[in-house]
Amino acid sequence: MRHHDLVVIGAGSGNAVIDASFAGLDVAIVEERWFGGTCLNAGCIPSKMLAYTAHVARTVREAAAHDVDAELRTVRWREARDRIFGRLDAERDSGRRGREREEWVTVYQGRARFTGPRSLRVDRADGSVDVTAARMVVAAGGRPLVPGPVAESGLRYETSDTAMRIDAPPGRLAVLGGGYIAAELAEVFAEAGSSVTIVEKEERLLAPQDETVAERFTDLVRSRYDLRLGREVTAVAGRPGELRLNLDDGSTVEADMLLVAVGRVPNSDRLDLAAAGIATHDDGRVIVDRHQRTTAEGIFALGDICSPVPLKHVANREAEVVAHNLRHPDDLIACDHELVPAAVFTQPQIAAVGITEQDCRDRGLDYRKGMAGYGDVAYGWAMEDTTGFCKVLAEPGTGRLLGAHLMGAQAPTLIQPLVVSMTLGIDAATLATSPYWIHPALTEVVENALLDLDL
Structure with a gap:
């Protein structure tokens, strides 16, 4: 029986808990x-690296819109894959070797x-080892959810864990699911040359997003993919490389490869948590308090x-909170999940x-909506963008921002001023009129949406 001062289960964000301030302890990572x-x-990282490759391919294909003659010959999938995972696998191995070199850290590779x-x-x-500790951190992550009809078929399927490492994109790809993982990987494979069919039980893709975003995104990709919305898979048949998905409306989907992206589940069921007295929610998530x-x-x-x-940035923030609370048990800090972009x-x-506009209605909130399109600002003209937009929701009278939603180029960057404003309590009018907004930068679409609010 080996005893440690601290054991961390999971070397993802769990690994971020441990820094040099713990060097005086006997620490283990499992x-x-x-x-x-x-x-x-x-x-997050390989999918976005592949998504950027897809973005480059799409830019070449659509270059004519900017009076540029260009031709996309091919996406060199294997070379792109090897470039991406060659770098990331090296980072992974370097991280492990770094921990193994630290005299105060023991690394256990195992379940x-x-x-x-x-x-x-x-x-x-090489066998089992029993370990005890004065304190522990459970950071064992989650895994892709696989629906019964897929698992029971006995046929091979891919998930986000495996799909990005395959040797070549399939000719026909069936994607089961319509959330963000499904949407991102569908685009990656489509730009790499796959014909994509998406099967989603909701009537829109990205259904948890604000209704305007979900509706417009779904309409935009109808021309790119074969969408089977409001449908579920009842069975998977065929043989490897020649799959047939039977849907609940009696229709079928033929595919060379099936990508399952219907969600993720926590790994709590693999840890025998009850033996430690760790309780879970009905969905399997470990119950934690604010600390x-x-x-x-x-x-x-x-x-x-x-x-x-x-989300990874949430896990990283939680790791910071746990690290502080381990070091300062008499001065605990809390984690706030209210405004997570x-x-x-x-x-x-x-x-x-x-929150979304549908959230506002469901909660009976009095709210105002401001909208602005990319095509309404000069940089949007330069981009020939006719579909991008910014939508902000605010409380009348106070101007307190309730939610913000963007769809278009650089959206994850453009939203940050709104994140800062909401986090620090800056009202919509102050944000719109106090700082300078660079002209003709794309940030003007955010400014215009704020000015469009009738408060």
Whole structure:
């Protein structure tokens, strides 16, 4: 039985908890799969690197709109894949080697499961080891959700964990799901040459987004993909490379490859949490308080295994909170998930913060809406952009911003002034009229949306 001062389960954002200020302790990190977590190895970073490659390809294909004669010959998929994962795999390996060189850190490569309060068994390739600790952090992340009809078929399918590493894009790709992962990867493969069919149970893609964003994005991509909306898969048949998806309306989809992107689930069911006294929500998320403490004494949790907002920047903030609270148990700080911005790196890009217009109606709020199009500002003219827009929602009288939603180029960057304003309590009128807004920068679309509010 090996005892440590601190054990962290998960080397994604969990690894970020540990810095030099913990060097006086005996620390252990347990990782079953890969250092860097989902973000580095199969999530945010590789998907956005591939999305940028797709953006370059699309720019070449649409160059004629700017009186530029250009021809897209091909996307060299394997070369792009190797460039991206060659860099990221090196980062992952470097991160692990760096931890292994630290005398005060022990790295256990294996699967952890609780055997009692602050007690673990780590199953490794060379056998199991029992570990205890004074304090622990559970940061074991999540994994792609796979619907029953797909899993029961026995046929091969891809998820975001595997799809980006394949040797060649399929001729026909079926994407199951209509959220941000599905939308981003559908575009990556479409620009790489795949014919894409999306099967989504909702009537619009990106349904959790503001209704205007979801409606307009869905309309924009109808010409790019075969959309099967309001449909669910009842069975998957065929053979590898020749799949047939049966849908609940009696129709079928033929595909060479199936990408499952219907959501993610926390890995809590793989840890025997009950043995440690760690409670979970009905959806499997570990229950934590404002300070990221679980229901078990001395055990914290962070990231996708517990967070109501499973995004990397949220996990990183939670890691900062956990690190502080481990160092300063008498001066705890809290994590606030109220105003978390999010982005979708499709074409067009999408960004949001705060509540949607449908949220305003559902909550019975009195609100005002301001809208501005990219085509209404000079830089939008330069881009020949006729579809991008900014939408802001505010409280009448006070001008307090309730939500902001952008669809168009640079949306994840353009939304940041609105994130700052909402976080610091700057009202819409002050934000619109106090700072200078550079002309003819694209930020004018944000300024104009704020000025459009009838407060």
